[in-house]
Amino acid sequence: MNPSSLPDVQSERPDYPLYIDRVGIKNVKRRIIIEAPKGRLHFDAVIDVYVDLPASRRGIHMSRNIEAFIEAVDAARLMTLPTVEKILDTVCNILLRKHDYASRAEVIAKTTYFYEEDFLGHPTNEAADVEIKVGKTREGDVTYTVKVSLLGMTVCPCAQETYRSIEKASPNPPPSHAQRAKLSIAVTTKGVFVRLERLIDAARKSFSSPTVSILKRYDEYRLVKYAFQHPRFVEDVARAALINLYKVLKGNVPEDSMVEVEVESYESIHPHNAYAHAKMTFGQLVNEIEEALKEKT
Numbered sequence: 001m002n003p004s005s006l007p008d009v010q011s012e013r014p015d016y017p018l019y020i021d022r023v024g025i026k027n028v029k030r031r032i033i034i035e036a037p038k039g040r041l042h043f044d045a046v047i048d049v050y051v052d053l054p055a056s057r058r059g060i061h062m063s064r065n066i067e068a069f070i071e072a073v074d075a076a077r078l079m080t081l082p083t084v085e086k087i088l089d090t091v092c093n094i095l096l097r098k099h100d101y102a103s104r105a106e107v108i109a110k111t112t113y114f115y116e117e118d119f120l121g122h123p124t125n126e127a128a129d130v131e132i133k134v135g136k137t138r139e140g141d142v143t144y145t146v147k148v149s150l151l152g153m154t155v156c157p158c159a160q161e162t163y164r165s166i167e168k169a170s171p172n173p174p175p176s177h178a179q180r181a182k183l184s185i186a187v188t189t190k191g192v193f194v195r196l197e198r199l200i201d202a203a204r205k206s207f208s209s210p211t212v213s214i215l216k217r218y219d220e221y222r223l224v225k226y227a228f229q230h231p232r233f234v235e236d237v238a239r240a241a242l243i244n245l246y247k248v249l250k251g252n253v254p255e256d257s258m259v260e261v262e263v264e265s266y267e268s269i270h271p272h273n274a275y276a277h278a279k280m281t282f283g284q285l286v287n288e289i290e291e292a293l294k295e296k297t
Helices: 063-076 084-098 157-167 196-204 217-229 234-249 282-296
Strands: 020-036 039-053 104-117 124-137 142-155 178-190 258-265 274-281
Touching: 020 063, 020 084, 020 104, 039 063, 039 084, 063 084, 084 104, 084 124, 084 142, 104 196, 124 196, 142 196, 142 217, 142 234, 178 196, 178 217, 178 234, 196 234, 234 258, 234 274, 234 282, 258 282, 274 282
Parallel strands: none
Antiparallel strands: 020 039, 039 104, 104 124, 124 142, 142 178, 178 258, 258 274
């Protein structure tokens, strides 16, 4: 049988002609290989691929989304220095070509990125969860979202000060409760891609101290001492992340870019978690920080 003679059910008119802004497939596992300046990088990624669907169509052709990603990975081999965002941008272009009824395409890639943590002078490779989203319209408008999530250590300043007050002659710094916290930073920009290394750098400096996979006894002493000398609430971590974002992004992204910070602290002496969240345009962030700096001078 000739495949072209088969009925195209997807192109039928739906019973309820309503617009759907995102239709596609989720959790496609693929390996992306990039020839970067520092050598070949391998990313085992989980990919979500979507297009929008006009009200006049019953469905999309799902297999074309897989085809688009395979074509984009093949095309990346011809690029001089392919990057993840270029590959995802290419996927969007191919999606729009294969789905001529769609006005917008979106691709989301989730992977693990290993960064170098050298807080103690002995570099270790630590893991950050990374999510990169590329959205593109048929007119060529492109939006990038880069999100990184990593763990760090926090020390409670309230318990520390309470101990100091009650004990009077307490050691310096006083004891407190400490816990791991997870910090996520996301930046959404139009037409400008933010390097995830910048976001990781902003995040890792926001805690009382970083978490490190391998610690010898003396290094453990140094890290714990540093953390207890820099106690931070979950709110402090969120604000530190915003200030660090200001430092690494100032002059590099448009003011209408969106920044988002989310912190969850896995409390050690409570059965619940502490949480903080902030979201604003980068222009608003710049104004708030620079006004605060004026007040301090």
